[in-house]
Amino acid sequence: MASRTRKSPEVRRAEITQAAAHLISRHGYNGISLKDVADMVDMSQPGVLHYVGSKEGLLSLLITDIYDVYGTPEEFLQTGLPGSDPNHPHLPAYFDYLVAHNASQPELTQLYTVLETEAISTNHPLHDYFLHRPEEVWKHYSKFPWALPDGMDWSRDMQDSVRMSMEVMDGIQIRLLREPKIDYVQEWNLFKDLLFPLPLWDGYR
Structure with missing residues (x-):
């Protein structure tokens, strides 16, 4: 049996935030659970909590890791x-x-x-x-x-x-x-x- 490749914390965190973004965009924050996110990334709920701390922490990651870092003036000034x-x-x-x-x-x-x-x-x-x-x-x-x-x-x-x-x-x-x-x-x-x-x-x- 092939061994499972261990993913880096950065990759795991990105997978979690992307899954949460997908779910919340369709069902809203109040319409999802951490279990929904965990199931989507093939992790346990405690495993997801290890990276986000709480459901509110997951929401914070969505803003700081995804929304607020793209499409910024700083990014625009580098485009030419x-x-x-x-x-x-x-x-x-x-x-x-x-x-x-x-x-x-x-x-x-x-x-x-x-x-x-x-x-x-x-x-x-x-x-x-x-x-x-x-x-x-x-x-x-x-x-x-x-x-x-x-x-x-x-x-x-x-x-x-x-x-x-x-x-x-x-x-x-x-x-x-x-x-x-x-x-x-x-x-x-x-x-x-x-x-x-x-x-x-x-x-x-």
Whole structure:
């Protein structure tokens, strides 16, 4: 009988988070158990607990290991895409990149939408995370030297634009769960023209 290959902790952790993302995106956090995750990765429930600590710990891993590490401004600035010059990046170009990233990861996008909706409940483990997310996003984006049209100031003029852009993406992602299907990128482009209108943003999008 062939011996079973021992997987590294990193591989096991990745398998667990991917399985949890798959299950929660379909059934919600409250609709799954650690046993469901364990069964999907062919582990015992105590084995899964060894890596995540608790069901709430599993949820934290989904955010820190999957959602919050991809599609970031830092990632965008390494792409070489138009508007990604680290010295004066273009915010609308980054949002285009983020939307394209989310559109290419439908299960991850659905996971985020399901969790954000569930987290309206004050008892949800991610309630505070989503409650403070707009403020945290603004703080993080404020670290970058975004190029803006003449006369515009980041601190004075852009917080509402960032907030509304995030709200538009959230709304589109909810709409993606319904029928008839829509194209995420095309829908975003319609709103982008309202949020970053030409000719004001000409050369900065």
